[in-house]
Amino acid sequence: MIDILPGRTLKGRVAGLYHAPGSDFETVPVERLDLTFDGIEGDRHAGMIRKSTSREPWHRRGTPVRNERQLSILSPDELAATAEALNIAEIRPEWIGGNILIEGVPHLTRLPPRTLLMFEGGATVRVDGDNAPCRKSGAAIMRHVPRRPDIELGFVAAAKHRRGLVAWVESEGRVELGEVVSVRIWEQPIYPGLLPEKTLFD
Template identity: 60%
Template sequence: MLDLLAPLNGEPQILPARKFTGRVAGLYVAPADHFETVAAETLRLGFEGIEGDIHAGYTRRSGGREPWYQRGTEMCNERQLSIVSPDELATVAQRMGLAEIKPEWIGANLLLAGVPHLSMLPSGTMLFFKGGVTLKVDAQNGPCRIAGRQIAERANMPDIEAGSLLFPKAAKRLRGLVAWVEKPGTIVAGEEVSVRVPEQWIYGA
């Protein structure tokens, strides 16, 4: 029988959609003046993101991640929430010689357990929370020196500058994801999440 998913004559590879479940292991919100988050029992989300969070908003200003725009250009805010994995944080901590890296230190809003290779979930992945909220993944969250410095300071590393430089290397493709709110509502700690990975088209031309 013809395999309809097999690439033909060098055409893009197509991977089937997948679905599995995870669990909310932690919730966090950032004050309006700093990216470091604090633990919360619930997150109230509107279309603009988390109420009161520093990254909330329908739009945001471009930065170093968008070199194609002049810095400070107003653009759509697809980075309303930061999502991380306990397993990946543990790996990064081990690489940096630390006992732990807390989600709060790097400004995470959501700690999602039970999802293998969280940071590798592709753009367009949907997160359906049992309470009704839906988030859509935009992309990986690239590790930076600012978060690295925060880790180095909070972990009392002897060389703060070295720690800030080490984090981007240790956390490459392990820093988690950024996402935006497709369907608002309230997320609670311990809530089940249905993760739906879309059909992927591996463009190789």
């Protein structure tokens, strides 16, 4: 027998929108985002294809792959918890390259792959998975919090399982600040297999 968690729909609200208009990692606040199949037009992470990085060690670095990282989605609650763990006043979404800030969805980073985010303006975004925290984001925060060199590495541990999600555009449309987002979670079968002694990624 396989345990299956039932599907369900949650509601959240768009509490912030941001884009990266140039080559810089950090984003800037905007009132709306027009999402296309390439992501956010003109954004640093736009495009249907990207080059593989250290996150995909099974590919040679720089191999063209599907861009499932078009969007970075964050939660204000998780940002606040991470800031508290680092003993700093705040972490702003734009400091770590956020694109969409969603409030009202508990444990946002734990939403499973394939979850759909359906916005009132017609855009639909499909979650690829959680966004593993890295030193680059920690270094970006350090630029805004002087005299805290420990944050570069400390962020990796403090933000584990609350760094937010990466996602890609499934259907085009406009997303506006303050609008409601429906979060469609598919039913989740719990994989019962035992891990072998050696796996594909060893």
